[in-house]
Amino acid sequence: MDPGAPTSGPGAPAIGRREEWSGKAWGGGGLKVGARCRGCQRSGAIRARPRGSKEVSQPSDFKHDFETVSEYTATMPRIEMPRRLLLGPGPSNVHPRVLAAMSQPLVGHLDPAFLAILDEVQERLRHLFGTVNPMTLPISGTGSAGMEACFANLLEAGDDVVVGVAGVFGERMCEVARRMGARVTRVETEPGTPLDDAAMAETIARIRPTAVAFVHAETSTGVHQPVDAIAQAARDAGALVILDCVTSLGGVDVTLDAWGIDAAYSGTQKCLSCPPGLSPVSFSPRAIERVRSRRSPVQSWYLDVDLLAGYFGEERVYHHTAPVSAVLGLAQALRMVESEGMEARIARHRSAAEALIDGVSPLGFTPLVDKPFRLPMLTSLRLPPAVTRDGEGSLRRGLLERYGIEVGGGLGKLAGQIWRVGLMGENARLINVEALLFALRKELA
Numbered sequence: 001m002d003p004g005a006p007t008s009g010p011g012a013p014a015i016g017r018r019e020e021w022s023g024k025a026w027g028g029g030g031l032k033v034g035a036r037c038r039g040c041q042r043s044g045a046i047r048a049r050p051r052g053s054k055e056v057s058q059p060s061d062f063k064h065d066f067e068t069v070s071e072y073t074a075t076m077p078r079i080e081m082p083r084r085l086l087l088g089p090g091p092s093n094v095h096p097r098v099l100a101a102m103s104q105p106l107v108g109h110l111d112p113a114f115l116a117i118l119d120e121v122q123e124r125l126r127h128l129f130g131t132v133n134p135m136t137l138p139i140s141g142t143g144s145a146g147m148e149a150c151f152a153n154l155l156e157a158g159d160d161v162v163v164g165v166a167g168v169f170g171e172r173m174c175e176v177a178r179r180m181g182a183r184v185t186r187v188e189t190e191p192g193t194p195l196d197d198a199a200m201a202e203t204i205a206r207i208r209p210t211a212v213a214f215v216h217a218e219t220s221t222g223v224h225q226p227v228d229a230i231a232q233a234a235r236d237a238g239a240l241v242i243l244d245c246v247t248s249l250g251g252v253d254v255t256l257d258a259w260g261i262d263a264a265y266s267g268t269q270k271c272l273s274c275p276p277g278l279s280p281v282s283f284s285p286r287a288i289e290r291v292r293s294r295r296s297p298v299q300s301w302y303l304d305v306d307l308l309a310g311y312f313g314e315e316r317v318y319h320h321t322a323p324v325s326a327v328l329g330l331a332q333a334l335r336m337v338e339s340e341g342m343e344a345r346i347a348r349h350r351s352a353a354e355a356l357i358d359g360v361s362p363l364g365f366t367p368l369v370d371k372p373f374r375l376p377m378l379t380s381l382r383l384p385p386a387v388t389r390d391g392e393g394s395l396r397r398g399l400l401e402r403y404g405i406e407v408g409g410g411l412g413k414l415a416g417q418i419w420r421v422g423l424m425g426e427n428a429r430l431i432n433v434e435a436l437l438f439a440l441r442k443e444l445a
């Protein structure tokens, strides 16, 4: 094997394509520089035949054959992704230590070494959620899996649920509850404004639902929803409270027990700066009691919290195979959150968001949300007329293609009208604000 043979770029075997090498270059002990892959038409420099072996005619489904393992390894296809600065609504960039934790040697999901990490993750999640709920765990799935877990466990067909809809993710809650067979009553608000406490309280008192659900950090609008009054109204009506903390956890204060929340879910790819794939959730003892007194089994076997308790509780018996590497990444991220401290982390998110708004204002971008309700980790910006006139998509494409910076467009009713700029977790730093401002000024010049 030519030690300099490329494993990526020109000459590398193409991923996802069958490698077929032109027979013309076959000879003299191996493929030569200039051999051409019929699949990708790139030239290659890979010796693909055992040295000294007899010339053979090359079959069309030819498989490479090597003298040593290292020759073989060197030619293995490799995925190469571009570097991006992820300043959209998530995912955010992942700290190299989190990636390193995820590439630790794999162990079994019942291995004592892993179970010790799982204990640690559950305890750190309790701390971050502001709860002592024993049933606090990372669901195997993204934030939407956490959403489904909360609704599937707490609702049965025919139950009433009141959902506060302040954007796309409140809307998603309605759809998930509807599919569970629940009767959904919506309380809506204009995009960019928080739910009205009085309207929520009036509806809750009238419907007296099994559960009340709303979003703490509405990523589609950038609104930071106050929790206290709505949660109190729900408790007064004897309802359980479900809170979406996908974007808020790790960036602003979350205090489930003080607020009286019964079920909450989050995601790892926002302010925790992990890859997407896990959804931290927490169920109060009241929620668990409700699950145990259901008339019908939980509609989802995978997300049934009573079954999950076998693995995530004391017993540690198999339910499904925990995604070990993802949990290691989360453990590393949670250690970093704790070593920074939430107070410093919240302040860092706030100052990055303020710097962003100060920086983009002279360029004609204005915040959609009134100051008291602005999220620090996700800023929604109305676009200047020049940007909407030319199509905001082309400016976002320019940022991505020329500077490697991703920002998010508007969702739902706000599509084409706003941008959503995320400064989440590791990315909530002034240097990233400066990078975006530099690129924007260049693009708009």
Ligand SMILES: Cc1ncc(COP(=O)(O)O)c(C=O)c1O
Pocket: 089, 090, 142, 143, 144, 145, 147, 169, 215, 217, 218, 219, 220, 244, 246, 247, 267, 276
């Ligand atoms: C507030 C909110 N809830 C739920 C979700 C769904 O999470 P996921 O896309 O990880 O399934 C998101 C994702 O952006 C979100 O921002």
